[in-house]
Amino acid sequence: MSILRYSLAALAAGFMISSAHAADLIVADPVVDMASPKAWEAHAGVVGTVGNDGAAFGGLGVVIGADVDLTDVVFIGGEVRGMAYFAAVGYTGFELLASGRIGFHATDDLDLYATGGVGYFAATVPANTGAFYSVGVGAEFDVADDMAVRAEVTGTGNFGAGINSAQATLGLLWKF
16 A cells, blocks of 8 residues: 555656646747738829720729728728720720729738729710719739739729729739
């Protein structure tokens, strides 16, 4: 019986010694990146588009806007775009579009968003001149700290009517 008692005492002493060593371990605090989201970010860039409204067309333009981070992931923004359009017959008109967007930071370098806005198209054919709405989705991929590539697909229509034109836009943005 005394051998069992000595064995249990030795086992208990071993656990106490090893737990005393474990308590003496020094563990460094984990490194936590506490960087806050950017409060806001402005951008300006050049864009090109191709589309179809019953006939193929293309356009070149500029865009300027800003985004505000609501959380680490979600952002909202707004921008203004000016675009000159061309078709097989040559210059067909220009547009001014003001749009808003809401999106999320999918990764550190990729933003995905939905966009919607209102604009005015001044055509060389007066019957095609007028106000319109635009809805779409897009993505921006950061290729440098201050530069991003944008891809966007939108549909436009006249107020009171459905979407009658679709276009794909590619752009290069400078962020500041």
